[in-house]
Amino acid sequence: MYYTDKLLQFPVRVEKPSPIFAKALQQAIGGVEGEIRVCLQYFFQGWGARGDSKYRDLLLNTATEEIAHIEMLATAVALNLENAPLSLKEDVAADAAGGSVLNGMDMRHVLSTSLAALPTDANGVPFDCSHVYASGNLAADMFANITAEATGRKLAFSLWNMTDDPGMKEMLSYLIARDTFHQNQFMAVVDELGGLQANLPVPNSIPPEAELQEFSYQQLGFNRDGSPPPQGRWSAGPSPDGKGEFTSRPMEPLGGEPNLAPPRPGGGAQTQQMAASDNGGGLLHKAAEAVKDSLS
Amino acid sequence: MYYTDKLLQFPVRVEKPSPIFAKALQQAIGGVEGEIRVCLQYFFQGWGARGDSKYRDLLLNTATEEIAHIEMLATAVALNLENAPLSLKEDVAADAAGGSVLNGMDMRHVLSTSLAALPTDANGVPFDCSHVYASGNLAADMFANITAEATGRKLAFSLWNMTDDPGMKEMLSYLIARDTFHQNQFMAVVDELGGLQANLPVPNSIPPEAELQEFSYQQLGFNRDGSPPPQGRWSAGPSPDGKGEFTSRPMEPLGGEPNLAPPRPGGGAQTQQMAASDNGGGLLHKAAEAVKDSLS
Amino acid sequence: MYYTDKLLQFPVRVEKPSPIFAKALQQAIGGVEGEIRVCLQYFFQGWGARGDSKYRDLLLNTATEEIAHIEMLATAVALNLENAPLSLKEDVAADAAGGSVLNGMDMRHVLSTSLAALPTDANGVPFDCSHVYASGNLAADMFANITAEATGRKLAFSLWNMTDDPGMKEMLSYLIARDTFHQNQFMAVVDELGGLQANLPVPNSIPPEAELQEFSYQQLGFNRDGSPPPQGRWSAGPSPDGKGEFTSRPMEPLGGEPNLAPPRPGGGAQTQQMAASDNGGGLLHKAAEAVKDSLS
Amino acid sequence: MYYTDKLLQFPVRVEKPSPIFAKALQQAIGGVEGEIRVCLQYFFQGWGARGDSKYRDLLLNTATEEIAHIEMLATAVALNLENAPLSLKEDVAADAAGGSVLNGMDMRHVLSTSLAALPTDANGVPFDCSHVYASGNLAADMFANITAEATGRKLAFSLWNMTDDPGMKEMLSYLIARDTFHQNQFMAVVDELGGLQANLPVPNSIPPEAELQEFSYQQLGFNRDGSPPPQGRWSAGPSPDGKGEFTSRPMEPLGGEPNLAPPRPGGGAQTQQMAASDNGGGLLHKAAEAVKDSLS
Amino acid sequence: MYYTDKLLQFPVRVEKPSPIFAKALQQAIGGVEGEIRVCLQYFFQGWGARGDSKYRDLLLNTATEEIAHIEMLATAVALNLENAPLSLKEDVAADAAGGSVLNGMDMRHVLSTSLAALPTDANGVPFDCSHVYASGNLAADMFANITAEATGRKLAFSLWNMTDDPGMKEMLSYLIARDTFHQNQFMAVVDELGGLQANLPVPNSIPPEAELQEFSYQQLGFNRDGSPPPQGRWSAGPSPDGKGEFTSRPMEPLGGEPNLAPPRPGGGAQTQQMAASDNGGGLLHKAAEAVKDSLS
Amino acid sequence: MYYTDKLLQFPVRVEKPSPIFAKALQQAIGGVEGEIRVCLQYFFQGWGARGDSKYRDLLLNTATEEIAHIEMLATAVALNLENAPLSLKEDVAADAAGGSVLNGMDMRHVLSTSLAALPTDANGVPFDCSHVYASGNLAADMFANITAEATGRKLAFSLWNMTDDPGMKEMLSYLIARDTFHQNQFMAVVDELGGLQANLPVPNSIPPEAELQEFSYQQLGFNRDGSPPPQGRWSAGPSPDGKGEFTSRPMEPLGGEPNLAPPRPGGGAQTQQMAASDNGGGLLHKAAEAVKDSLS
Known part of the structure; x- marks a missing residue:
């Protein structure tokens, strides 16, 4: 069971709201490298964990932290949107150079949410849960988690690099640090399970x-x-x-040419395919001719 | 550029065709642990690789092998379908116990492909390319690849375990061996790049x-x-x-309560939300009353 | 920020594990009527809530409960899978009538998760976050939530009706009760905001x-x-x-026939389309003839 | 069965074509708040309606109106695209400030459709029919419909607010009015069915x-x-x-800690997970050591 | 604008309801070869048609017919579900051989719709509108339509072959005939536009x-x-x-090896990638050693 | 089995890198008209081909060419990104008019790939394999392929038209030529099978x-x-x-009004629906009243 205290894990401050940066931040919420993904991934790994319950607890502990990270980023998106243009006119007024804010922002931040975050990536593609890797094999899951934290840390760094808002830079440097820890944490699980040699190739239980x-x-x-x-x-x-x-x-091929049976009647192939198969390819032309003849 | 010789990398034999097993095999073609995924993942990692071209070549070499694996599995699916029932009547004739073949097979193998493989998983969900992880960071990509080969090897073993067709078992044991090699290959790249300590935390170029x-x-x-x-x-x-x-x-929270600005006029919120924000929550009831009054 | 105590909100007991029922339960986890959806929906509504913070708190409180519901259902799926067949042989042994368990279960429960829940629906379709409705308009969101709880309660009842396992029936009757409360809770928010007349048509702030x-x-x-x-x-x-x-x-139409401009050169239409547009439809045949002539 | 007269339900005029606004309008066609969604939702609710056929007829009547709304919006998109730049050069010529039109428009309007509407949202994400809510429960469906009309009306207002083209504003104000009616219509169905108390909690047929x-x-x-x-x-x-x-x-938890069985042999877990489960977590380290020993 | 008369285009009779066949019929509703696809495809082609308005009218006329086809199939699904088991117990009672109906049917027909059709395919995958091909090029669209009608006719025949219910066979033989007509109709458009030679290669307007x-x-x-x-x-x-x-x-390659620039600082690559690029691949080992040294 | 030589099929040169054009090029990689689609479509058609093996070989030969086309386009995207802005500051520095490059480019080219191609379309929507049409009917597949090559050629021409980079124009004019050949090739297969009359209506094997x-x-x-x-x-x-x-x-309707059975108890409908069905619609009001009475 889960509880909340309504407080942010780390301060979220935005000095210069930027709807363009709000769009970029979406990648860290709903992108494949983002926080919804790791949150649900660790939850499903934990809820399905079989074996020593210590790892289940570790996964649920980390998943619980990740909810707070989505919360931080959703708050950051909302704060970056607070001066977003609501109309083409407002946009041009704010930027004489041609309305480039509305061009670059995610229009759904105006159209669909009234200036709040979406569970989508930077291109507005909704997160889909096929990215929740939870294989039931603890070592495979640890590598999946290290991967997620590595791409997540790369993403957070690209975002840190993109902005020069001090509040945003600070929040991102906190998330970068947490990704450092989580990479190390999941590698430490591999260590505790005996290290790389004891665990590779995964699964190590194949006879x-x-x-x-x-x-x-x-x-x-x-x-x-x-x-x-x-x-x-x-x-x-x-x-x-x-x-x-x-x-x-x-490599040289060890198998021959694949040899599939001819199409079965009633399966909806062309008659020429069936004729060719029955009689060998050489008779194809004849079969096609026969079909043609029957039409004239 | 790419070439073919029309031969299979390894023999694909099916002694006892099983449409149910054909459905299971689909997971290894179009599932997130499957061969389309690794094939495209290594291709995109290779085509976008920056730095020492040796790794680009290694990735493209492996991607090229993976096409042959999809080919083997697609052939295996087609061969397993060759006695599939095309009608409810045929199904019952083959299995007096109630048509369980048609129940358990992927109906699209009859309806959509005329007894051939689909680029979907075991539940008929089409593969989507958001699963092609190619971050531009070589170490992150190596962990992604080890993960893919680990879950792929787990899947191949589950399939090996599910069937008792000797041809299928042999093909799967070949794929299991290749997954062993590929896990080792990608870990060897990490080794060559200096090992875990030189590469963690990923990216190692963050200032x-x-x-x-x-x-x-x-x-x-x-x-x-x-x-x-x-x-x-x-x-x-x-x-x-x-x-x-x-x-x-x-952990104790380091940030306070998030504090978003009130909804802006023209944004499409309810008037009560705007009233509450302008005046403080205490006035909400009054605002709602006013709206109510204006209706009577 | 969020916390956990590793305990279930309500007991989850399975007396007669059924992999078929495990598949059905997936709809309540990753279906559009399911718990991942309401959990993320209330979170995103809360994190983006503007106006009186009371509603933000209420939404986050409810979202936090919903995590525990996913947890209960994921546990229920895992327990229902504990006797699932891992092979066609095992399946037939367990059920002489033709392996109907493997036919009816979600094969990915064996192939992808090692007998644990997936974030997918009963057909294995992954949940995608486009279903997280969070419009920024409090009344619209309340109706979305009542809808979600109504279809969720209908689903829980269908599941209750489908099984005769007493542990599962009890768990589902608890979830049905919670859905009753949540429907009432969200309607009570509408009441507190002045009732239906004060809030309809939504948004009530349109000039x-x-x-x-x-x-x-x-x-x-x-x-x-x-x-x-x-x-x-x-x-x-x-x-x-x-x-x-x-x-x-x-109704009689108030608008005339739509009248689009002809295709522009360089846009990739057929020349006949451009000719017809330039000269009026009557000349089309002539234009086509001209094209034909130029080929001979 | 259905019929057409090729006329628009309401005039669609565009005085100042704007490819940027064409992109925004897409949300009302293929977005989750859009017209394809309500059209198909009412059709599927109607085609599956069981009980008094009056409601089936009402739903099909409304669905038939919604086709005309998609038609109006698709026409509006095409008209807004008629001056869209087909090349980077043309774009810069039209806008000395840096080609911002091409930046902000949906490029697929040039690349994929030759200046016509797509069945996608404002970010180019195709509509998917999982958003067609048709539960078979009439009250649940009414709430789903009120929700759809509420978010649709919010969206239409945001679009009205964004543009200053008088033709577009008029068309949108017509759609806003229709959404007002449809919200009232579906709430009137609830009234006719006995009102909120007779219908809540939905379904009201749960024993x-x-x-x-x-x-x-x-x-x-x-x-x-x-x-x-x-x-x-x-x-x-x-x-x-x-x-x-x-x-x-x-709330205090009513259930204990979940307790899943250990991984089964042949399921593809790590040996350490099985060892830990068989022997209790305390023996894990020993098991890992044993694996490690066997390697040296 | 569109109208309805609430009558079916062709009689829909089911003598022996079969939930399994209901699942198969779903492919003709929401599959990529199905009726939602052609309906929306012809609508979007028509609404975006530029050039002679005759083709716009033809497309809208055909789209309007296709709504009636979805309606017929949705009715057929509902009628086939009328004896579907609502519980595992009911299922076993109806079929002593092990509950194979529930195994083979689409569980969402019970869980999500109360025995009515879904806008999904036979595997429960929702239709997504990326399959609506409407290129703005009339000839390309005609080939897309012939393809759709060809795969649709193949599917209808597979369904006709699968069932032995006379009502279903008759309905399907009507749909097969309509697909014959529509293939001919769209090829006749190509003829009217001057035939294959006048139209190939598509587009014929490329300079x-x-x-x-x-x-x-x-x-x-x-x-x-x-x-x-x-x-x-x-x-x-x-x-x-x-x-x-x-x-x-x-074919022999005409291009050389691709040559991408090294990763840029701040982009999130590994330092080894940058080192290798700057200095040539030969120095990689040295760079990795340096990183390693700096750790000790 | 497949092989590579690491060389490009045709030179890929970019003189004036443009991140905006890189985004447009994505449509030709991961769009529905793009190269991943044709590559996988021809592979799956070939691997599932039944009948004369000549067509299998032809399809695999063409699929193998298409890999090289994806490779060319992925290289083109990477080269167009080499001067892309990594930060808002860099963007403004490069373009005083307001950072329009970052606005118009695909941000995931910076955030997710470090300046390389993605398997997505121009809007960042990932390619999904439901677009791989492989029906098992050779004629249907040929029409699907002509369609794909027609929309692909239209897309390549739109891209050719959009850019004025000579290297890009040359590469695209090569791809346009190949699409001309492939359209002709697939129509030549229809010819060899006896021409249009011998093959229409597809399938020609329906009794x-x-x-x-x-x-x-x-x-x-x-x-x-x-x-x-x-x-x-x-x-x-x-x-x-x-x-x-x-x-x-x-057309006049040939079928009557559809007549579905009333909702079954236990299915989760509203009681009013069941009452109305049992007693006829006229009694609905009475039933609703009764429900209402029972509440007071």
């Missing part, structure tokens, strides 16, 4: 008979001319999971 | 003034009763990025 | 010059034969908003 | 045993400090549905 | 300088081994547009 | 008993006043498929 192991540490090359693929740490030497030795070679 | 560093290694607790958050590797000791020392404490 | 008032209380009929449209409370007598008197009449 | 009635009129508080939730019309006195008396109290 | 014509009739081969691509009517002889002569050859 | 043939060549009119529908090539004379003679007449 040997389910894996064609001769292909597990082999870099395959797909250069047209059969030249070796790009060489590096991944082409030779021990694999990071500590369980194999890298090799590298150009 | 110190952009981060409120006192909050960067601090576990914050959101328990209602102020008790400490779940303790572990992340609450004390050196952080995995090697740049800080973990501490842990319950 | 008279923005409305062609002769059409504001007129039922228009669109029967082909010009007969009167369906009569009722809405065709005569005072309007519910207390501001007009209903009339009713068949 | 008493399906509801834990002690929680049906109880405001629950989720303040962290246990202080009372925001007081108002909803905390004391008779409920608007006339069936209860409001009370108010802070 | 010669906008096309690198040496590549316009050249089949390019992408076989890995440089062997010729599949030969046929398209590799030699006159092109169907009557404007060229086909040739065929293997 | 006569599945079609109510009296309606197959009949233009139906839906004018309100019963006047004839728009006359043309489609109203009289032989049909393009060579199998019928066109006639034309106003």
Whole structure:
């Protein structure tokens, strides 16, 4: 169960409201790198967590923090919109150079919300929950979370860089710090579970008979001319999971041409497809001719 | 530029076609853990890669392999559908127990494709390209790729476990092996870039003034009763990025109550909202009364 | 800011786990009538609320309760999945009648989550945040909320009716009661704002010059034969908003035929479209002939 | 069955074409508050209506009107685009201040439609039919419709406010009037069905045993400090549905901690999760160590 | 403007209601091959049509017919659902073989609509209006319409084949006939515009300088081994547009390797990417070492 | 299986980078008329092709070319972004007229990708794979492909027209030429299959008993006043498929009013709906009164 105290986790101040920056901030709310995503991701990972309940608690603790981050950003969007133009006339009045504010802002901030945040990204695309990665595998989820915090931190930095409003810069530098912590937190879970070698390849519970192991540490090359693929740490030497030795070679196909059965009657294909299949491709022209004949 | 030889990377054999399993296989084609996703993700990461071109080449090499994986799975779906019922009558004939094949299969395999694969997941939800993570930050992208290969390998194992068709089991065990390699490959890139400590927190190019560093290694607790958050590797000791020392404490709000300006005239709010804002909440009832009076 | 105590708002017990019912429950999590929707809707309404802060607090209080409802339902899904078949073989073993469990369950509960809830509806369609209605107009938002609670209560009742597990029935009857309260709560806000007449038509802040008032209380009929449209409370007598008197009449068009300019050169239309527009439709055939001639 | 006469319901005139305003108008076509939505919503409610056919007829009558509204708006978009720049050069020529028209317009109006409307919102997001609410419960549907007409009227007013083209202002003031009527019409249906008390809580056909009635009129508080939730019309006195008396109290959890079974073998979790579950969390470290040992 | 008479275009009779078939019918309502799509597609093509108004009228006439087709199918879905099980118990009672009806039907038909149609496809995926193709080019739109009617007719035939209910078979055979007409109608428009040669390639208004014509009739081969691509009517002889002569050859790349600038400071890339770019790839290892050193 | 050589199919040069044009180019990558769509469409058509394998090979050959087109466009986007402003300050510095670059560009090019392409359209809407049309019917697929190449060529021409960068103009004129070839190629397949008459109506394998043939060549009119529908090539004379003679007449409904059963108890409708249904509409008021009475 959850509780609130109506206070912000960190101060949200806007000195120079900018509807353009409000649009940019939306990416951190409803973008795939944003806070709705991490919030719901950690909640669903936590609610579905099986195994040691410590990790469930950690995930719910972090998810609960993330609600406060959405709240901070939604407040920041609303404050940045407080001088937004409500009409083309107002826009031109504010900016003799041609109404560029209305051009650059998210019009739905005027049309749909009356100057408040939307659960969408910077292009107005609504967040959709297919981005909530919660696989039931704790290690896979930790990598998903580190990824989310890494792209989130990159985004927060791009926003920090974009604005020169001191209040906004401060709020973003707080969020950057929290993303630093969360990256470290989720990597620390991997450490506590035994580290990279104990956990890779994920899942580490796949029995040997389910894996064609001769292909597990082999870099395959797909250069047209059969030249070796790009060489590096991944082409030779021990694999990071500590369980194999890298090799590298150009790939040649191991399977033949796929061979599908002809279309079945009643399936809605063209008759020519069925004729060709029944008789071999050589008879196609004849079949088509027959169809043509029957029309004249 | 790209080339083909029309051959499968690995044999695709189906001994006992199962339209139900065809539906399950769709998750590996068009699901968020599936092959269209990794294929396009590596392509877009490669095409947008800035910096050492070796990584661009590696990403495009891997993306090119993934096309062949979609091809294998699409072939597997088509082969599993070859005895699918085209009508309710046919279904009941095949299964006296009540037409359970048609119930469990993806009907669009009959209605929309004439017994071939769709670029959708196991529930028929089409893949959408918002899942193509390509941040321009090489380390963030590597974590995204390890995540994709980890959830993909989990999925392939679940499919391996679900079927007892030997051809399908063999194909899946090949894909499991490739996912093992790709997890190792992308972790090897991190190694080559200096390892976890050199790369965390991602991005590692954020200048110190952009981060409120006192909050960067601090576990914050959101328990209602102020008790400490779940303790572990992340609450004390050196952080995995090697740049800080973990501490842990319950969080108290640092910001006050958010304070938005009243609705502006012309914005489409209710008059009561504007009245309340102008005069303070205490006057709300009076405002509402006035509106009411004006109606009688 | 938000807090948690890791406890469920109400007990979640499952006596007879049913993966089919787990699928049905998903509608109450990620469906458009579900709990993610109301949770985010009340949060975004609250975070963007302008005017008397009492309503902001009420909305955030209710949103905070809704997190706990998602949590209950996610737990219920996980518990219903605990005996789900992981393979076609296991499925047939459990149900000699043909593997109907695997047919009817959401396969992603096995393939993607390892037996836990997804943020999707009963058909596996992910929730998307375009359903978060937060207009900035308090009355409009209240009607949106009553709607959400009405369809949510209808859904909870359909689920209650579908299952005969006593634990599930009890949990659902609790949620039904909460939906009763929330419908009343949001209607009480309308009351406090002066009632229906003070608030309709929404927004009540539109100035008279923005409305062609002769059409504001007129039922228009669109029967082909010009007969009167369906009569009722809405065709005569005072309007519910207390501001007009209903009339009713068949509609005849007030505007003429739309008249768009011809396609501009460089816009990518067919030449015949441009010719026809320049010269009048009568010349079209000639223009087409000319094109044809120029080819021979 | 349906018929047309090719005439507009109301005149659509544009004196000063504005591609920027064309973009804004899109919200009224394909936005969630727009006309495609209400049109399809009333059609699907009507086509599925069970009970007195009068309401079916009323819904289809209104849906038929809404087609004409989409038509008016699509015409308005096309007319506003007739001077849109087709190239960056043309754009700069028209506006020496830097090509702000092309910046602010929807580029797909040039790229995808050759200067005509799209079935998308102001941000180019296509309308999706999950927004068609048709629950089968007449009262729930009426509230959904009032909501749609309320947000639609707010949107039409914001558009009226944004433009100073007299033709556009007149068209919008007509649509505002129609939204006034439709709000009243749908509320009149509720009246005819017995009014709010006869219909709330929706559905009014839920039997008493399906509801834990002690929680049906109880405001629950989720303040962290246990202080009372925001007081108002909803905390004391008779409920608007006339069936209860409001009370108010802070919530304490009634359920315990959720307790999920450990991950099953073959499900793709990490071995550490299974070990921890089997043996209790205390043994986790040991399990991880064992995995680690097995690698060296 | 539009009108209705509340009558069905063609009788809709269901003798043996089947919730499974109701699910299949959904594809013809909300699938990409379905009736909502063609209805909206013809409306938007008509409302945006520039040039001879005859085609606008033809498109609106056809769109108006399509509303009646959605209506017929929505009615058919509702009638097929009239004996659907509302509970697991009812389901098992009706079908001792294990509740296969509830398994195979769309649960949202019970949960969300109370036994009526949804604007979704057979998998419950809502129709989204990105499928409304209306390019502003009349010939392109005609091909889009022929495609839609071709896939729609294939779908109607698959449905006809699936059911053995005589009422449903008759309704579907009517829709199949209408799709025959509409394919012919749209091809007749192409004929009236001068036929294939006058219209291909679409658009036929592109000036010669906008096309690198040496590549316009050249089949390019992408076989890995440089062997010729599949030969046929398209590799030699006159092109169907009557404007060229086909040739065929293997493709070799005409462009070099892409060469993107290094990441800019402040963009959020890893420092190693910037170092590598500045100094050439050879220095990467050194850069990574430096980062590593600075940590110790 | 697939291979690469890392070279571009055609040179991609940008002389005057324009972030605004980068946004426009996105439509050709991730728009419904774009290259991801055709690439995946031809792949899925090829992988599912049944019948003469020549067409499978042709489709895969073309799909393989399309990857190179996405690559060219993604490179073009990245090159156009190389001088994009990373901050509001930088934007204003570059353009004294008010920061119009940042206004007009896709902000996600800065926020999400660090100046590289996204798999989205010009409005930032991600491509979704429901647009991959692959019906299993070869003729239907050919028309879908001609449509895609026609709208794609129209788009490429609009882009060619929009820019005056010579490198971009050249690249686009190459793509325009390829679209000319592909339109011809797919029409040549129709020719090889016997031409239009042999293939229309699609599918040509539907048996006569599945079609109510009296309606197959009949233009139906839906004018309100019963006047004839728009006359043309489609109203009289032989049909393009060579199998019928066109006639034309106003439509009158052939079906009666739809008649759905009343709502079932337990389905969640309002009691008034059930009452009205049981007793006939006339008793509705009485039923509503009864409900009302029971409340007082």
